[in-house]
Amino acid sequence: MEETAGDEELESLLGNFRRVSQGYKDALMEVQALRVNYSSESKKREALELHVTDLKRDNERLRGLYTETLYRFTNQCLGIWDCVIKFYHITYALVKFHAEAQHLKEELEKANSRLLSMEEVANCLLTPKLPGKPKINLTSANVMQEHKREMEQLKHSSEMNSNALENELSHALVQQATDEAATKQLKLELAAHKVHIDMLRSKLEQVTADVHSQYKNEIQDLRDVIAVEQEEKNDMHRKLQSAENECKFKLNWGTWIWNPLLDSIPSVHCLRVDGFALSLASVRIMRVKQAEQQRDSISVQHVETLKQKVMKLRKENESLKRRLASSEV
Structure with missing residues (x-):
């Protein structure tokens, strides 16, 4: 038995x-x-952190690109305005040079x-009066030479002006x-940018409409x-008035019923009965007034909460309007 028990214990x-x-x-x-699982979750968390970092980097890059685009667009607008001003100046100069060229052509x-008239005069003067005895007028010859010199100078200056005008015109065309x-x-x-601004305006109008509808709903709820x-x-005022009237009626009725019966009772007992009735009526009136004050406080809290919501919606609306104005600018 002991061996069997030992085997069972061993087993x-x-x-x-x-x-x-x-x-x-x-x-x-x-x-x-x-x-x-922990290692896989850690890897997932690291991958998510890397993804979040990449998203933040992309967000910053896009924000920088947007700012740079706006800055470049502004600079290009200013450059175009300067180019327009320069073009107007060049056009004015071209018109002026054209007028000067016309004036020079007229002078030419x-x-x-x-010159033709002077040449005719010179030919007349140089023709001999007697055959074989030519007579030369030296004064008219000097005048002709001076006139030719002036003509050459005028031609040279007109050519220089026309070349300068052609160069300026080519530069202006380029x-x-x-x-x-x-x-x-x-x-x-x-x-x-206008398409983007229109999209932002439509979104802002939608948000503004939603805010206005929410604002109207809040106002209606408040009302x-x-x-x-x-x-x-x-209702509480009516109940209070009815309770006061009921208490007064009960007091009058009790006085009218019990006064003849209580003539034989000492005055102390009558005072106790009247005081007890009055205390019951005052307790009931105080309870009604306390309930009314509690309801008034709750209604005031509701009104204040709704006012805060309305002010918050107004602030959000103003911020959206400022964002729209800044985006349009």
Whole structure:
């Protein structure tokens, strides 16, 4: 029997040991699985952190690009304005030079006519009066030479002015072509910015409409609450008035019924009965007034809360309007 009991105890111990070892193995497997899960979750968290960092970097980059685009657009607008001013100045100079050239041409024509007339006079003077005895007028020859010199100077100055005008005109045409290309590019960018601004305006109008509708709903809720509270207040006033009238009626009725019966009772007992009735009536009136004050305080709290919500909505509306104005600018 003892050996059988020892074998059973040994088998039970072995079974317990097997269960403990199996539990230990299961615990090790669970720990390993938890470690694997922890490592995978850590990797996921790191990947998410990297993704968040990339998103923040992209956000900053896009913000910088947007700011740079606006700055460049402003500079290009200023440059176009300067180019327009320069173009107007060049056009004015061209008109002025054209007028001067016309004036020089007129002077040249006048000088040519004068030269022709002087040549005719010189030919007349140089023709011999007697055959074989020519007579030369030296004064007219000097005048002709001086006139030719002036004509050459005028031609030279007119050629220089025309060359300068041609150079300026070519530069102006090149500058005009460049300005037109820049203007087209800026018009495209301006159209894109207008589309973006229109989209922002539509979104802002939608948000403003939502805010206004929410504001109107809050105002309507406030009015409904005030109407309900006013109705409850009037009801409480009516109940209080009816309670006071009932108390007065009961006191008068008790006095009218009990006074003949209490003539034989001492005055102290009558005072106690009247005081007890009055105390009951005053307690009831105080309870009604306390309930009314509590309802008034609750209604005031509701009104203050709704006022705060309305002020918050107004501030949000003002901020949205300022954002719209800044985006349009």
